[in-house]
Amino acid sequence: MASSPKLDSKIPEGPIDQKWSKYRSTVALVNPANKRSLEVLVVGSGLAGASAAATLAEMGYKVKVFCFQDSPRRAHSIAAQGGINAAKNYQNDGDSTYRLFYDTIKGGDYRAREGNVYRLAEVSSNIIDQCVAQGVPLAREYGGLLSNRSFGGTQVQRTFYAAGQTGQQLLLGAYSALQRQVGMGAVELCARHEMLDVVTIDGKARGIIARNLITGAMEKHFGHAVLLCTGGYGNVFYLSTNAMGSNVTAAWKAHKKGAFFGNPCYTQIHPTCIPVSGDHQSKLTLMSESLRNDGRIWVPKKKDDNRKPTDIPEEERDYYLERRYPAFGNLVPRDVASRAAKERCDAGYGVGASKKAVYLDFAFNTIRYGKTEAAKLNLHNPSQEEIVRLGKEVIKEKYGNLFDMYQQITGENPYEVPMRIYPAVHYTMGGLWVDYNLMTTVPGLYALGEANFSDHGANRLGASALMQGLADGYFVIPYTLGVYLSGEVSRMSAEKDKADSIDKLKTKHPEFDKALEEQTALINKFLSIKGTKSVESFHKRLGLIMWEKCGMARNKQGLTEAIGEIQALREEFWKDVRVLGDANEFNPDLEKAGRVADFIELGELMCKDALHREESCGGHFREEHQEADGEAKRDDEHFKYVAAWEFKNTSNWELHKEELVYENIKIAQRSYK
Amino acid sequence: MGSGNGELLNLTLKVWRQKNSKAKGSFETHQLKGISTDMSFLEMFDVLNEQLIHEGKEAIAFDHDCREGICGMCSMYINGRPHGPKGAVTTCQLHMRSFKNNDTIVVEPWRSVAFPVIKDLVVDRSAFDRIVASGGYVSVNTGNAKDANNILIPKPAADDAFAAAACIGCGACVATCKNGSAMLFVSAKVSQLALLPQGQVERKERVLKMVQQMDEEGFGNCTNTGACEAECPKEISLENIARMNREMIGASLK
Ligand SMILES: Cc1cc2nc3c(=O)[nH]c(=O)nc-3n(C[C@H](O)[C@H](O)[C@H](O)COP(=O)(O)OP(=O)(O)OC[C@H]3O[C@@H](n4cnc5c(N)ncnc54)[C@H](O)[C@@H]3O)c2cc1C
Ligand code: SF4
Ligand code: FES
Numbered sequence: 001m002a003s004s005p006k007l008d009s010k011i012p013e014g015p016i017d018q019k020w021s022k023y024r025s026t027v028a029l030v031n032p033a034n035k036r037s038l039e040v041l042v043v044g045s046g047l048a049g050a051s052a053a054a055t056l057a058e059m060g061y062k063v064k065v066f067c068f069q070d071s072p073r074r075a076h077s078i079a080a081q082g083g084i085n086a087a088k089n090y091q092n093d094g095d096s097t098y099r100l101f102y103d104t105i106k107g108g109d110y111r112a113r114e115g116n117v118y119r120l121a122e123v124s125s126n127i128i129d130q131c132v133a134q135g136v137p138l139a140r141e142y143g144g145l146l147s148n149r150s151f152g153g154t155q156v157q158r159t160f161y162a163a164g165q166t167g168q169q170l171l172l173g174a175y176s177a178l179q180r181q182v183g184m185g186a187v188e189l190c191a192r193h194e195m196l197d198v199v200t201i202d203g204k205a206r207g208i209i210a211r212n213l214i215t216g217a218m219e220k221h222f223g224h225a226v227l228l229c230t231g232g233y234g235n236v237f238y239l240s241t242n243a244m245g246s247n248v249t250a251a252w253k254a255h256k257k258g259a260f261f262g263n264p265c266y267t268q269i270h271p272t273c274i275p276v277s278g279d280h281q282s283k284l285t286l287m288s289e290s291l292r293n294d295g296r297i298w299v300p301k302k303k304d305d306n307r308k309p310t311d312i313p314e315e316e317r318d319y320y321l322e323r324r325y326p327a328f329g330n331l332v333p334r335d336v337a338s339r340a341a342k343e344r345c346d347a348g349y350g351v352g353a354s355k356k357a358v359y360l361d362f363a364f365n366t367i368r369y370g371k372t373e374a375a376k377l378n379l380h381n382p383s384q385e386e387i388v389r390l391g392k393e394v395i396k397e398k399y400g401n402l403f404d405m406y407q408q409i410t411g412e413n414p415y416e417v418p419m420r421i422y423p424a425v426h427y428t429m430g431g432l433w434v435d436y437n438l439m440t441t442v443p444g445l446y447a448l449g450e451a452n453f454s455d456h457g458a459n460r461l462g463a464s465a466l467m468q469g470l471a472d473g474y475f476v477i478p479y480t481l482g483v484y485l486s487g488e489v490s491r492m493s494a495e496k497d498k499a500d501s502i503d504k505l506k507t508k509h510p511e512f513d514k515a516l517e518e519q520t521a522l523i524n525k526f527l528s529i530k531g532t533k534s535v536e537s538f539h540k541r542l543g544l545i546m547w548e549k550c551g552m553a554r555n556k557q558g559l560t561e562a563i564g565e566i567q568a569l570r571e572e573f574w575k576d577v578r579v580l581g582d583a584n585e586f587n588p589d590l591e592k593a594g595r596v597a598d599f600i601e602l603g604e605l606m607c608k609d610a611l612h613r614e615e616s617c618g619g620h621f622r623e624e625h626q627e628a629d630g631e632a633k634r635d636d637e638h639f640k641y642v643a644a645w646e647f648k649n650t651s652n653w654e655l656h657k658e659e660l661v662y663e664n665i666k667i668a669q670r671s672y673k
Numbered sequence: 674m675g676s677g678n679g680e681l682l683n684l685t686l687k688v689w690r691q692k693n694s695k696a697k698g699s700f701e702t703h704q705l706k707g708i709s710t711d712m713s714f715l716e717m718f719d720v721l722n723e724q725l726i727h728e729g730k731e732a733i734a735f736d737h738d739c740r741e742g743i744c745g746m747c748s749m750y751i752n753g754r755p756h757g758p759k760g761a762v763t764t765c766q767l768h769m770r771s772f773k774n775n776d777t778i779v780v781e782p783w784r785s786v787a788f789p790v791i792k793d794l795v796v797d798r799s800a801f802d803r804i805v806a807s808g809g810y811v812s813v814n815t816g817n818a819k820d821a822n823n824i825l826i827p828k829p830a831a832d833d834a835f836a837a838a839a840c841i842g843c844g845a846c847v848a849t850c851k852n853g854s855a856m857l858f859v860s861a862k863v864s865q866l867a868l869l870p871q872g873q874v875e876r877k878e879r880v881l882k883m884v885q886q887m888d889e890e891g892f893g894n895c896t897n898t899g900a901c902e903a904e905c906p907k908e909i910s911l912e913n914i915a916r917m918n919r920e921m922i923g924a925s926l927k
Contacts, residue, residue, distance in 0.1 A: 051815075054815070055814075055815040058814045058815060069738055069744070069746060070736065070746065070797070070798055070799065071745075071798065071799065071801065071802050071842065072802070073745070073802070073805075073842055074738055074739075074744040074745060074746050074842075076738070076739065076744070078739065078743050078744050078745075079739045079741060079743050079744065088821075088822075090822060126816075126818070128821045129818035129819060129820055129821045130813075130815060130816075130818045131821075132818065132821040132824060132871070133811065133813045133817065133818035133819070133821075133824075133871060134810070134811050134813055134871070135810075135811045135834075135865065135866050135869050135871045135872055137831055137834040137835040137838050137865065137869070138821075138831075139831070139835075140826050140827075140828045140831040140832075141828065142828050143825070144825030144826050144827050144828065144831075145822050145825065146821055146822055162835060162838075163835065165743070165839065168743055168839075168841075169835070169838060172838065175805070176805060176809055176810035176811070177810060177813075177815075179802060179805040179806040179809065179810060180806065180810040180812065182802075182806045183806035183807055183808075189802070191799065191802070214791055214797075243738040243739045243740070243744065244737055244738055244739075244740060245738050277711045278709055278711055278712075280709060280711075280712045280716045280719070280720065281716070282713070282715070282716050282719055282740065283740045283741075285740075285741050286741075404761075405741060405742060405766070408742070408762060408766045408768065409713075409766075409768070411711075411768070411770060474815045474816075475815075475816075478815065534723055534726045534727070536719070536722075536723060537723075578726060580726060580729070580730070580731045580732070581731045581732075585692075585693060585792070586693070586734055586791055586792040586795065587734075588732065588734055589726070589731075589732050
């Protein structure tokens with residue numbers, strides 16, 4: 001198979017461990033004087049957006065940042081709990097750039113690009129250095145050195161953390177760097193703004209249309225480059241661990257303006273989330289994967305066992321992950337752990353009222369820690385209560401905020417009874433297709449962080465999204481953006497005397513007005529339908545279709561049905577949605593209408609992508625393609641490619657393929673046994 | 674299957690409605706039936722909003738995003754207390770099991786000169802961003818950093834810095850303070866960086882600049898009532914204010 005001519009990944013030549021360093025030192029640069037006349041729009045203020053915006057402003061570019069929340073500090077990166085990977089090898093346990101590279105490619109089930117992933121592993125160490133220099137309070141040992149923990153899919157301890165609030169601390173670090181630039185006048189901040197479209201002129205991205213969410217004013221913003229750092233699209237499932245406002249609108253509008261969408265069906269279902277408690281449920285809450293360091297997952301050996309978990313004796317418990325995957329045990333990758341939980345529940349062994357949950361139990365390690373602490377304190381013959389008390393303190397120190405969160409939501413005390421958990425939609429590996437420079441198929445338009453498809457293949461390992469977001473923003477885009485902008489500098493000087501050059505016209509260019517009119521018409525359309533059903537109700541129905549038919553397990557019949565159902569839902573939406581209030585005011589319902597309209601279209605593409613991929617890989621599990629023991633069955637001969645979809649018109653896409661080449665890693669059946 | 678266990682509540686809600694920053698607002702009363710005690714407070718608002726839309730009335734605007742107590746976006750003043758009757762939780766983490774059948778619940782926006790109302794329960798907290806922009810950072814450009822383990826930080830200092838850094842910027846401390854003071858918020862950031870070796874170089878300058886910006890934004894003076902600590906969902910300690918006061922003295926003396 002050869003890659004489509006429309007997809008040039010631009011991976012540099014040379015040995016894998018020299019590609020990036022060589023490229024970085026030979027790419028075109030933009031001189032400081034020119035940087036001041038180049039404007040960069042950064043949409044999104046999460047780890048990817050904030051780090052990119054701060055760094056580009058430090059370099060001298062004129063930067064504008066957009067986010068829909070009231071402050072850039074509230075981007076959903078704030079909610080990341082468990083940690084961030086880096087190949088520091090501080091624990092001296094055999095970690096290295098190569099090993100992180102290898103784990104990530106394997107974890108992604110051999111569906112990610114070698115060149116990108118190696119670069120990610122390479123810059124991972126710099127991220128930790130940068131964050132610590134900013135004053136990010138990562139966890140420390142008593143000797144003052146940084147502490148590490150383990151995450152799924154790896155056998156080394158390379159995860160850095162700040163209790164269960166790693167994302168918060170890293171984001172506040174990037175936010176402070178961003179605010180420093182705001183204070184210095186190098187960044188203009190546009191909070192409570194929603195990007196509604198990309199403006200392209202002669203095929204290049206030249207700016208965006210954004211709505212001021214407070215006044216409803218429609219605004220035109222010019223930029224020599226536009227960076228979409230707008231996060232993932234897990235909310236297409238309605239229920240997910242994403243924030244309520246997380247959306248696909250920016251990426252989707254870009255897609256409709258020519259940016260190909262890569263691997264839309266690759267979604268990650270996280271194994272450990274708090275189960276759904278009723279129809280009112282508006283979102284799901286993650287219980288960090290780090291808990292699997294100390295929590296053991298089990299279900300009763302007997303079906304429909306209604307005893308209290310603490311009353312079920314050890315020998316009547318099935319620690320199914322330890323049983324099925326002795327080498328990795330509770331720390332198998334997420335896709336494997338999620339499917340295993342679903343398998344047990346489907347087979348009738350689930351627990352709790354809904355029977356759609358398994359136990360995550362800390363009793364064993366509470367005792368283990370208690371004994372160690374007692375020994376440290378020189379307590380001889382400590383009582384069982386004393387051991388438990390000491391053990392709980394250790395657990396509290398490591399996961400206190402997560403345990404509190406669990407108790408808030410469920411009303412149960414996880415220090416006393418095991419947590420009940422079930423898989424939930426969490427992360428989207430798919431996203432806008434980008435090349436090695438992080439540029440989409442639209443020149444001048446970039447995608448960073450979760451919004452792009454790049455580094456995680458078909459399944460992301462825990463603690464590597466924070467790493468990728470910050471790698472993209474702090475250490476990749478500052479170099480790769482110059483490749484394009486240095487061309488812009490030449491063009492600008494060639495067009496210096498041209499009266500109607502884009503640099504002179506900026507937002508006065510007619511394309512801006514055209515895009516503005518289109519988006520204004522769309523908003524008026526929502527308000528004029530005056531139907532009978534709320535936006536929320538359409539979102540819920542879409543989510544249900546997606547979860548049932550394009551969720552943890554997929555098959556041809558279900559996907560085919562889903563496509564029909566989603567098309568019908570789209571028609572109904574445009575006939576019968578009820579959006580109240582005005583365009584010229586703060587109107588959350590109107591905001592949501594736009595987001596749901598885009599999710600409906602995306603949902604259809606996800607199902608089409610899932611249907612076309614006749615194999616199982618990572619988070620994409622096609623029931624038709626499994627081994628005798630239920631493990632995923634990949635088909636490297638036919639599907640070792642990135643599926644990049646080009647939008648043609650409603651319900652109509654063209655598939656382009658980027659072949660994946662493995663020169664350094666021998667592609668193999670993934671095994672965690 | 675929480676301790677709420679499917680119990681259902683009937684409630685009366687008195688909610689502040691205000692069309693925009695210039696309009697005069699007023700309370701609006703709504704009846705809600707069959708609210709499950711397993712719902713979160715915001716899910717109860719979702720139900721109310723669906724009911725309103727069904728009746729052809731505009732939904733109540735309120736700020737929220739993560740719904741797990743970390744983004745700091747949610748901000749309701751419930752029965753006279755920011756984030757409601759339970760200590761140490763945000764509005765989004767408050768569950769209906771904290772209420773009883775036939776309760777009347779009064780919900781208002783944060784009220785403070787420095788946080789003007791945008792609409793209904795939504796206020797403008799951008800003053801906080803400007804305070805951070807005035808000095809709440811370590812001046813280190815990307816790429817300048819040394820190996821992270823070259824900076825040794827004693828665990829107690831790291832833990833204290835972390836505890837201060839846990840502030841979510843929600844503004845409950847300001848909303849509850851009779852003076853509308855932002856001291857708890859500002860002192861948390863000042864403390865975090867004053868406790869760490871990375872923050873030393875700019876230590877004096879930082880506190881002066883941040884306090885100056887705080888005053889310019891129209892926040893009131895601190896008279897040590899301690900209401901902020903009591904209402905802070907992240908239990909940010911008053912010790913931070915004491916530390917900031919010492920920092921101020923140290924910085925003014927030069
Ligand atoms: C609960 C949870 C826990 C997690 N834990 C971990 C972990 O422990 N380790 C790990 O590595 N990863 C974790 N992840 C994944 C990781 O947090 C995310 O993938 C990552 O933070 C995404 O960062 P981002 O910068 O790409 O996007 P986000 O942080 O989501 O930021 C998106 C930004 O885009 C803006 N935006 C979006 N749309 C628009 C629009 N149309 N107009 C204007 N602005 C817009 C938003 O305002 C926001 O500023 C977790 C994810 C979740 C949900
Ligand atoms: S100090 Fe507490 S109440 Fe004040 S903004 Fe921070 S978290 Fe909110
Ligand atoms: S919605 Fe994020 S803290 Fe409440």
